[in-house]
Amino acid sequence: MENNKYIKSKELLERASKVLASGVSSEFRKYNHPHALFYEYASGSKIIDVDGNEYIDFTLSQGPLILGHSNQQVLDAVNKYSEKGQLFAGQHIKEIELAEKINQIIPSAELMRFCLDGSEAVQTAFRVARSKTGKNLFLRFEGHYHGWLDNVAYGISVPKDENLGDRNKPKVFPWCSGLSTESKSEFIIIPWNDIEILEETIVKYKDQLAAVITEPIMCNNGCIMPKEGYLEKLRKLTEDNGIALIFDEVITGFRIGLSGAQGYFNILPDLSIFAKAMGSGYPISAIVGKKKWMEEISSGRVIHAGTMNSSNPTIAASLATIIELEKDINVYHRIFELGNKLKLGLENLSSKHNQNLLVQGPGPMINTSFTELLEVNDYRDTLNSDKQKLNRFISNLHDKGVRVIGRGLWYISATTTEKDIESTLEIVDKILKDL
Ligand SMILES: Cc1ncc(COP(=O)(O)O)c(C=O)c1O
Structure with a gap:
């Protein structure tokens, strides 16, 4: 009907x-x-x-x-700052203010760059990790979502009448047609929350792994909390083996608390991605990280660019959002x-x-x-x-x-x-x- x-x-x-x-x-x-x-x-x-x-x-x-x-304060801030201009293709004062604020509240945010969305900030993090480590592979987890670009679009879902195969050797399916077949060789994928498989995989591939990327809480499928000790073990294994730990905080950032999941769990990743709640609906994201890693960008070895990055409305929206969250204790x-x-x-x-x-x-x-x-x-x-x-x-x-x-x-x-x-x-x- x-x-x-x-x-x-x-x-x-x-x-x-x-x-x-x-x-x-x-x-x-x-x-x-x-x-x-x-x-x-x-x-x-x-x-x-x-x-x-x-x-x-x-x-x-x-x-x-x-x-x-x-939100009225966000709208007012966006309107007022947009009256001065929209996009300078150059730096402006509120951009520093926003970076200083994020530096104060996100534990691992020693240096950062602003981007437009989560998907591209994730790719920037891979580039930084590869440049710093000289290695190529990254490790991902079943059911985690890191955007829609090719190298993270395999293993997002399982076609009808298929299964994921053995836990130790998962089958990987493309999310859609048109993905580059080379992208499939950029990563290894394993089940999340399984310390044994994690350890075995990292030990086996440590000389090829540039990074491990994880949602600190598996929000995209089931809203699953990490098992006790899992993130701590992940931190230790990556640290000991010269692998970048990337927290994808696109959902947890500014949602689970001002300092993100890294503050909530008290674990310092090397690099992290913030987007979504950072900008109250305006297109802004950030890759933030420890100086040691982000210097790959400062030095120019890694190029991160974008015509539309840090436009006046997006920066004003993000700054106003964080200020509003801080004000309401x-x-x-x-x-x-x-x-x-x-x-x-x-x-x-x-x-x-x-x-x-x-x-x-x-x-x-x-x-x-x-x-x-x-x-x-x-x-x-x-x-x-x-x-x-x-x-x-x-x-x-x-x-x-x-x-x-x-x-x-x-x-x-x-x-x-x-x-x-x-x-x-x-x-x-x-x-x-x-x-
Ligand atoms: C955890 C996580 N990472 C990355 C992304 C991709 O972000 P965007 O849609 O802003 O490109 C998403 C989007 O839902 C996400 O949930």
Whole structure:
């Protein structure tokens, strides 16, 4: 039956598809419910689509909106600084102010460079690691996402009717057509959270490994916390073997706390990537790191460039975002508390309705899946969940005004309220009863 709730979006999608490939500007936007939607207005924790449907927004634009939609201080800072110019192809004062601030709050950020997004900052980190070590390979982990470029686009997903093979020798599948076959030889991939396999692999390939890249919390699949001692072991093994440890903090940065996951876990990576919540929705990212590594860029041995880097609006947005987060001294406490309230509420409702809903994650981000497992510790575990049931759950939530990322990921912002959580749980109560 035709769903009239989204009729205007449907019409616009038909129009868009004539001029935009499949009607969207990023692949992930295709997978909305029931199809790509068009939005008109967003403020705080709410977003409204062109059909006038309002949602409590737990997608927060795939993570960036740590201050919620349309934060006034960020908007004012962007507008005011853009009046002076947009892009100088030269340096400007706020760029130093932002770098000084990041240097103060991110433990390993002795030197940095600003870029536009997470994907390109990740590639810059590989270049730095290769230049410094004279080695070529990097080690990645199953289920981690580091952007959409070729050398990190293998091993993101498993085709239907395939499997990942042996834990010690995983099968690697391309994410899509058109990837360079050479890129496949740039990396080794292993399951995450398995100290034994990690150690064996690093010992075996230490003379070829320039870097290990990891999400410090596996946010992209299952919101999985590192097992006790895992990141510490990773730090030690990389340090002992002259391998760069890269923390991909694109999600954890400014979300799990001002100092990122490296502050949260008290582990110093050599290089890290920040994006998403760093800029409240404006295109800015950073590669930050210890001087010893970042000097590859300072010296000119490694070239990092970009016409659009550090434009006035992006720098102003990032600086204002961090200042707002610093001013609100309870902000992270509140975000954690609300996330944990949501998590506990979901777990209680799952028990009440005899469902197999598993909720994982530290609070600022959580993940929901339907599985018989009591705990999900790596990507292979996530493959045991009931994806169709999750789709029904997420679609039902959406129809009732709660917007969650399709793979079950929920984000909390500084503007998420107690009322948002309570209303959401009332809706979940009704959905789980009949799911
Ligand atoms: C952990 C992680 N790294 C890198 C990226 C790529 O960032 P971007 O989409 O800004 O290129 C993402 C995007 O979702 C991410 O989640």
